[in-house]
Amino acid sequence: MSKAQTFSLGEVCSFYNGKAHENAISESGNIKVINSKFVSSEGASYKLTNEVIFPLYKGDICLVMSDVPNGKTLAKCFLVDRDNSYSLNQRICVIRTNNFDLKFLFYQLNRHPYLLAFNNGENQTNLRKENILNCPLWMPSIPEQKRIVAILDQAFADIDQARATAETNLKNTRELLDSYLQKVFSQRGEGWNIVELEKVSNIVNGYAFSSSDFSSQHQVKSIKITNVGVYEFIEDSDNFLPMEFSKEYSRYRANEGDIVIALTRTIISSGLKVATVPASYDGALVNQRVAVIQANEKVIPKEILQAFLSTRIATDYVKSNVNELMQPNLSIKDLRAFPIPIPPSDIVESISKDIYLIRERTNQLLSLYTRKIKALDELKKSILQKAFAGELTKSEGIAA
Numbered sequence: 001m002s003k004a005q006t007f008s009l010g011e012v013c014s015f016y017n018g019k020a021h022e023n024a025i026s027e028s029g030n031i032k033v034i035n036s037k038f039v040s041s042e043g044a045s046y047k048l049t050n051e052v053i054f055p056l057y058k059g060d061i062c063l064v065m066s067d068v069p070n071g072k073t074l075a076k077c078f079l080v081d082r083d084n085s086y087s088l089n090q091r092i093c094v095i096r097t098n099n100f101d102l103k104f105l106f107y108q109l110n111r112h113p114y115l116l117a118f119n120n121g122e123n124q125t126n127l128r129k130e131n132i133l134n135c136p137l138w139m140p141s142i143p144e145q146k147r148i149v150a151i152l153d154q155a156f157a158d159i160d161q162a163r164a165t166a167e168t169n170l171k172n173t174r175e176l177l178d179s180y181l182q183k184v185f186s187q188r189g190e191g192w193n194i195v196e197l198e199k200v201s202n203i204v205n206g207y208a209f210s211s212s213d214f215s216s217q218h219q220v221k222s223i224k225i226t227n228v229g230v231y232e233f234i235e236d237s238d239n240f241l242p243m244e245f246s247k248e249y250s251r252y253r254a255n256e257g258d259i260v261i262a263l264t265r266t267i268i269s270s271g272l273k274v275a276t277v278p279a280s281y282d283g284a285l286v287n288q289r290v291a292v293i294q295a296n297e298k299v300i301p302k303e304i305l306q307a308f309l310s311t312r313i314a315t316d317y318v319k320s321n322v323n324e325l326m327q328p329n330l331s332i333k334d335l336r337a338f339p340i341p342i343p344p345s346d347i348v349e350s351i352s353k354d355i356y357l358i359r360e361r362t363n364q365l366l367s368l369y370t371r372k373i374k375a376l377d378e379l380k381k382s383i384l385q386k387a388f389a390g391e392l393t394k395s396e397g398i399a400a
Contacts (some may be wrong), residue, residue: 005140010133013097013105016054017129018062018088024051035089036064040073054088056080059102061095061109062088065127067119074125075115079106093132100137104145107152108137108388121216138388148392155383163376170369174231177362178271181311184351191344198336201305202294205263205332206286207252209241219243221284223254223277228262228290231310231366233275241285249285252292256282259293259306263330266318274309276302291335300342301352303359308340 009015021033029048032038038046039062056062060080067074079102080086088094097105114135119125140148197203209222218240227234246253254260254277262273277284277292286292295302308314317339318330343351386392 006136006138008133009095009109009135009137012099012137012139013095015129015133016088016094016096018090018092018094019054020090021047021049021051021053021087024049024053026050032086033089034062034078034086034092036066036073036092039064039076039078039092043078049087052087054094055084056086056088056094058083059096061102061106063093063095063109063132064091065093065132066091067125069119069121069123069125071119071125074119075109075111075127077106077110079103091126093129095132099139101142101145101149103149103153105137107149107384109135138390140390148387151392152383152387156380159376159380163373166369166372166376170366170373173362173365173369177231177358178310178312180358181307181355182313184355185308185311185313185341188341188343193342194339195299195342196336197293197338197340200296200299200340200342202296203332203336204252204254204286204292204294206288206290206292207249208288209245209249209285213241213245214239216240220246221281222287223260223281223284223290224287225262225264225273225289227281228260228273228275230271230273231275231363233260233278233281235278235280239287245285246283252286254281254284254286254292255294257302259295259302259309260286261291261293261309261330261335262289263291263332263335264289266330271312271315272309272318274306276306291330291332293335300340301348303352303355304343304348305340307355307359314338 018034021035025033025047026049029050031049031052032043033047033049034056035047058080062078062080064073064076095105095109112135115127115131118127118131139145206223214222220241220243222239222241224239227236227239256277256279258277260275260277266272293305295305318334321334383392
């Protein structure tokens, strides 16, 4: 990359800030409002308006200026694909220029490392106009820009196809497990009992730690709602509490193998957010909106209990008996009263063993496909880095 071809965004582009649309939202509108959720979902989620407060035109590049710490939307871009269809919300800016192939600029500006560096991981990031105007941009000749775009388009098409295949395999693997568990708990024979959850487990509600209690400099791990996924426990590196909290708040401790369940936004499309605490989080303190379930294994092994909570039967129970919201929440009272099917003692061991084995195989496949998806995402990032480091300027390009 030639330094002579590098400019600040303000030197080669125009910047405009969006405007507030709170009072103009209308379900009967025919104009989409471009806000951060619209950009983060790549247009899948949107609000409508009848009033074009800030019109956008084909070729405009919209960029998100605000996001939560370590969020995935800061500096994310959307390339406007048609006229007379969008209006720009506040805290989103639009970049306009005649100096670039617009797709080349979109590829370069989307999640630009210079802009992401303003995120300190602790506070919400609000990019200022001057931050964006000072963003460095590489501007080779237009023919060179078009050639690089052609390389990127082909590489990304290949990556997206491979990613779609991996996602399909991931979905099919989950559905196979769902089908098996559904069969176990829906085709129960004689001798099964239905018992409230609190009678077969110890349930601990998380504590409302203050956001100021958390720091990457502390030593005691915490389990937040963001750690609880469907089928999986999601590890991170930011949920640490002071060492003295381990003793002071010991009643909120979770142990390896305990079940954790999200109490807020309990259901997502693929089921209840229930996971098992891994060894790396043994002794972690549980934050609010998460509950710990410690099974009485003399009555029901934790493998069977978590397996049941992962079924569509459990999800449907929450939807039908807790409330009618799209994302129902669970109270501790609701959780304690949750009806749990208990198999006869003479088949508990065999059911537990079968569930354990199929979960182990399923987790291996889920891990494989998840790694493939992550690797493809990293490949995409690597190709972009090479492109804008000037390493895709040779005639042979790269192999996808």
